Amino acid sequence: xxxxxxxxxxxxxxxxxxxxxxxxxxxxxxxxxxxxxxxxxxxxxxxxxxxxxxxxxxxxxxxxxxxxxxxxxxxxxxxxxxxxxxxxxxxxxxxxxxxxxxxxxxxxxxxxxxxxxxxxxxxxxxxxxxxxxxxxxxxxxxxxxxxxxxxxxxxxxxxxxxxxxxxxxxxxxxxxxxxxxxxxxxxxxxxxxxxxxxxxxxxxxxxxxxxxxxxxxxxxxxxxxxxxxxxxxxxxxxxxxxxxxxxxxxxxxxxxxxxxxxxxxxxxxxxxxxxxxxxxxxxxxxxxxxxxxxxxxxxxxxxxxxxxxxxxxxxxxxxxxxxxxxxxxxxxxxxxxxxxxxxxxxxxxxxxxxxxxxxxxxxxxxxxxxxxxxxxxxxxxxxxxxxxxxxxxxxxxxxxxxxxxxxxxxxxxxxxxxxxxxxxxxx
Ligand SMILES: Cc1cc2nc3c(=O)[nH]c(=O)nc-3n(C[C@H](O)[C@H](O)[C@H](O)COP(=O)(O)OP(=O)(O)OC[C@H]3O[C@@H](n4cnc5c(N)ncnc54)[C@H](O)[C@@H]3O)c2cc1C
Numbered sequence: 001x002x003x004x005x006x007x008x009x010x011x012x013x014x015x016x017x018x019x020x021x022x023x024x025x026x027x028x029x030x031x032x033x034x035x036x037x038x039x040x041x042x043x044x045x046x047x048x049x050x051x052x053x054x055x056x057x058x059x060x061x062x063x064x065x066x067x068x069x070x071x072x073x074x075x076x077x078x079x080x081x082x083x084x085x086x087x088x089x090x091x092x093x094x095x096x097x098x099x100x101x102x103x104x105x106x107x108x109x110x111x112x113x114x115x116x117x118x119x120x121x122x123x124x125x126x127x128x129x130x131x132x133x134x135x136x137x138x139x140x141x142x143x144x145x146x147x148x149x150x151x152x153x154x155x156x157x158x159x160x161x162x163x164x165x166x167x168x169x170x171x172x173x174x175x176x177x178x179x180x181x182x183x184x185x186x187x188x189x190x191x192x193x194x195x196x197x198x199x200x201x202x203x204x205x206x207x208x209x210x211x212x213x214x215x216x217x218x219x220x221x222x223x224x225x226x227x228x229x230x231x232x233x234x235x236x237x238x239x240x241x242x243x244x245x246x247x248x249x250x251x252x253x254x255x256x257x258x259x260x261x262x263x264x265x266x267x268x269x270x271x272x273x274x275x276x277x278x279x280x281x282x283x284x285x286x287x288x289x290x291x292x293x294x295x296x297x298x299x300x301x302x303x304x305x306x307x308x309x310x311x312x313x314x315x316x317x318x319x320x321x322x323x324x325x326x327x328x329x330x331x332x333x334x335x336x337x338x339x340x341x342x343x344x345x346x347x348x349x350x351x352x353x354x355x356x357x358x359x360x361x362x363x364x365x366x367x368x369x370x371x372x373x374x375x376x377x378x379x380x381x382x383x384x385x386x387x388x389x390x391x392x393x394x395x396x397x398x399x400x401x402x403x404x405x406x407x408x409x410x411x412x413x414x415x416x417x418x419x420x421x422x423x424x425x426x427x
Contacts, residue, residue, distance in 0.1 A: 007160060009153065009160060009161060009162040010162070011151060011162050011163065011164040012161050012162060012163055013041070013163055013164070014039075014163075014164040014165070015039045015040060015041045015132070015163060015164065015165045015166075016033070016038035016039045016040060016165070016166050016167065016370075016371075016374055017029075017030075017033045017038055017039070017040045017041075017165060017166065017167045017168070017169060017367075017370045017371075017374075018040070018041045018043065018139070018151075018152050018163055018165040018167075018168050018169070019033070019040060019041070019042045019043070019168075019169045019171055019367075020043045020139030020152060020168070020169070020170055020171065020172055020176070020177050021043070021044065021045075021051065021139070021170065021171035021172035021173055021176075021340075022042050022043070022044030022046075022049040022050070022051065022122075022126075022133070022171075023049075023050060023051020023052060023053065023171060023173055023340055023341075023359070024050060024051060024053045024080070024122075024340065024356055024359050024360050024363065025051075025171040025173075025339040025340025025341070025343075025359040025360065025362060025363035025366075026042060026044070026051070026169070026171030026172075026339070026340070026363060027042070027049055027050070027122050027125065027126060027360075027363065028076050028339070028359075028360045028361070028363030028364045028367065029169045029171055029337075029339055029363040029364070029366045029367035029370070030042040030126060030129075030131045030169075030367065031076065031125055031126065031129050031131065031364075031367065032076075032363070032364050032366075032367025032368050032371070032395070033131075033367040033370055033371055034126075034129040034130045034131045035129055036367075036368070036371040038370075038371050038374060039132070040130075040131050040132065041131075041132045041133075041134065041163055041165070042126060042131050042132065042133050042134070043134050043137050043138070043139045043152070043154060044133070044134065044135050044136075044137065045136065045137065045138045045139075046135070046136070046279065046280065047135055047136055048116065048119040048120070048123070048135075049119050049122040049123055049126065049133075050115065050118060050119040050122055051173060051280065051340075052173070052280065052282065052341075053115070053118070053356050054115040054116065054118055054119040054122075055115075055119075055278070055279045055280050056278045056279070056280045056281075056282055057115060057195065057196070057197060057276065057277075057278045057282075058282070058356070059112055059113050059114070059115040059118070060110065060111070060112045060113075060356070061077070061081045061084070061110055061111045061112075061113075061356050061357055062110060062314035062355045062356060062357060063108035063109055063110050063312065063314045064077060064078065064081065064109045064110075064312070064357045065096075065100075065108055065109040065312060066312050066317065066318055066320065066405055067106055067108055067312075067316075067317030067318060068104060068105075068106060068317065068318070068405075069095070069100075069101045069103065069104050069105040069106075069107075070100070070405055071100045071109060072310050072311060072312040072320065072398060072401060072405075073309075073310075073311055073312065073357040073358065073361065073398070074396045074397060074398055075309070075360070075361050075364055075392070075395055075396050075397035075398075076360050076361070076363075076364050076395070077356070077357040077358075077360040077361055078396065079396075080118075080121075080122075080360060081109075081111045081357075083118075083121055083125075084111060084113035084114075084117075084118045084121070085111060085113065086121075087114075087117050087121070088113055088114030088117035088118065088213075089112075089113070089114055089212060089213045089214035090111060090112070090113060090214070091110065091111060091112040091214055092109075092110075092111050093107045093108070093109070093110070094107070095107050096109045106317070112214065114213075134154070134156065136156055136157065137154050137155070137156035138154060138155045138156070139152050139153075139154055139170075139172065139176065139177055140152075140153045140154060140155050140160070140180075141153050141177060141180040141181075142168055142177045142180060142181050142336070143162060144181060147332060147333065147334055148334055148335050149165065149167075149168040149181065149335055149336050150164060150165070151163055151164040151165055152165065152168065152177065166335065166374055167335045167336075167337070167370040167373055167374060167380070168335060168336045168337070169336075169337045169338065169339065169363075169366045169367065169370060170336060170337070170338045170342065171338065171339050171340050171342070171363060171366075172342070173286065173340060173341040173342060174241065174242060174286040174287050174341070174342065175286075175287040175288065175289055175338060175342040177336070178287075178289055178333075178336065178338060178342065179242075179287060181333070181336060183289055183290075183330065183333060183336070184289070184290040185287040185288060185289055185290065185342075186287065186288050186289075186290060186344075186346070186350075187240045187242065187286070187287055188240060188241065188283070188284065188285025188286050188287065188288075188350070189238035189239070189240065189285075190238055190239045190240070190241055190250075190283040190284055190285065190286070191223070191225035191226075191227070191229045191232045191238060191284075192222070192223025192224075192225045192232055192233065192236045192253075192254075193221075193223050193224065193225050193226075193282050193284075194221060194222035194223050194224075194250075194254035194257075194258070194278065194282055195219045195220070195221045195222075195224070195278070195282065196219070196220045196221070196222075196258060196274050196275075196276065196277045196278070197217045197218075197219065197220075197274070197275045197276045197277075198217065198218045198219065198220040198272055198273070198274055198275060199216060199217060199218075199272065199273055199274075199275040200218060200271060200272040201271045201272070202218075202271075203215065203216045203217060203218055204216065217275060220258060220261060220262075220274065221258075222253065222254030222255065222256075222257040222258050223236070223253070223254055223257070227284055227351055228415045237249070239283065240286060240287075241281055241283035241286040242286055242287060247281055250281055250283075251281065258274075262274075284341075284351070284354065285341065285350050285351070285354060286341070286342075287342060288338075288341065288342045288343060288344050288345055288350055288354075289328075289330060289338050289342060289343070289344050290330070290344060291326050291327045291328060291329060291330055291338075291343070291344030292324075292325075292326030292327075292329060292330055292331055292381060293306070293324035293325070293326030293327050293344065294326075294327060294344040294345055294346045294349065295321060295323055295324070295327055295343075295344065295345040295346070295349035295350070295352060295353045296345075296346045296347065296349040296423055297347060297348050297349050297352075297412060297414060297419040297422060297423055298412075298419050298423055299321050299322070299349065300313075300319050300320065300321060300410070300412045300419065301319075301320055301406050301410050302321075302322065303322055303400055304322045304324050305385070306324050306325045306326065306385045307322035307323060307324060307325075307389070307399050307400055308323055308324070308325050308327075308328070308361070308362070308365040308388065308389070308392060308397075308399070309322070309323050309358070309361040309362070309364075309365060309392065309397050309398065309399060310322050310323075310398045310399065310400060310401040311323060311352060311353070311357070311358045311361070313352060313414075314352070314355055314357075315414070315415070316413070316414065318405075318407045319412055320401045320405060320406065321349075321352060322399075322400060322401065323343075323353065323358065323361070323362065323365075325365070325369070325383075325385055325388065326344070326381075327343045327344040327345065327353065327362065328343050328344070328362055328365060328366050328369070329369070329380045329381050330381065331379075331381045333380070333381075334379040334380065334381075335373065335379065335380060336380070337366040337369055337370055337380050338366065339359065339362035339363040339365065339366040340354065340359035340362060340363055341354040341359065343359075343362045346423065347422050347423055348414050348415075348422055361397060364392065364395060364397065365388065365392060365397075368388055368391045368392060368395070369383050369388055372384070372387055372388055372391070
């Protein structure tokens, strides 16, 4: 049976920019647009902001330095890392407590934070910046006139509605609106990973003894496979995460494993509880656009004229990259940008791009680019790159890494494999 659904929708309100998806990338994009004085609507399907970085319980800024005491990632990522340590617990290492260390250190610049306190801080950032925020509201699909997006259909307690826009930024993490617009995407293959937060009497004692809530929680995992897929059972599927059946299959398998573990320790039932579970699937890579450029491992140590930010490898020391503007847009999409998990990357290059600090920076770049496109009355792919870079530099983003940070040995080995072996592939 086919059911044809038709409903006439009037534009409820017009915005300069709509950002769909309030993860860290979407928050950075919306914040950057609002700071430039343009009107912006941020749609978030959950009840708090932050996406995987809060709702998904991935509450750790991966290293933002080269592993030798030099910071690479600044901009809003640095601001929000520091903010996340203001009202909740923090794990910022001693050399980085007061900013970039003055002496050589191999200790890395990371921060584990309270996900919910940080989420509320993001809400405050958006409200103070003047972002219009709709929670519990899904961006269903873009409304296209030819190849231009003129609005977004939303679904919420108010039913189906339509908001108008001049520019759209898809930060759903899964390229939901880009896919609906027909944009070509690369699909991910996700390993078996699912981790809840446990609270135990031991954890309470650790926190009490140390006076530090960071020591309270422990993890209880369903699938515990890392991003390289080490130990992924051969009979376990790899999920794209892009169908309701796959999402449900992944959740059911994981919940049953967690329950089995709890049953196996039933004798301890008074000594532990699940404190919180991820309220979105912990999929790393679902869909990213085939952008005008893509970040690859073989880009290591290369400079690009169209760089929007320098980033470092979070797993390995030294490796440095410049992210090209074309990773967040395509020439045939005149007014749609993306950022974060759906920015264009290949193989491990996609992993480098999707983690929290770079996701914030590509979000920042997408927001600034959308504003420039409006000001210059041009397509997003034609935004003057130097003007974009200069706005990002004003916002404290490092565009090009300094040559003195490039090591003598420029070989790039990722998880024991050379770049040529992993390009385009998955571990
Ligand atoms: C298992 C795992 C471990 C990780 N470990 C780390 C780590 O230790 N450190 C690190 O820095 N990074 C880590 N990451 C990566 C990091 O968490 C994410 O890649 C990053 O937070 C992505 O941010 P984002 O804003 O691009 O996307 P997301 O966080 O996915 O945000 C997308 C947002 O859009 C919303 N949304 C989705 N669809 C719609 C829609 N149609 N309409 C409206 N809203 C919508 C979602 O609710 C969500 O809030 C890990 C990821 C996973 C899965």
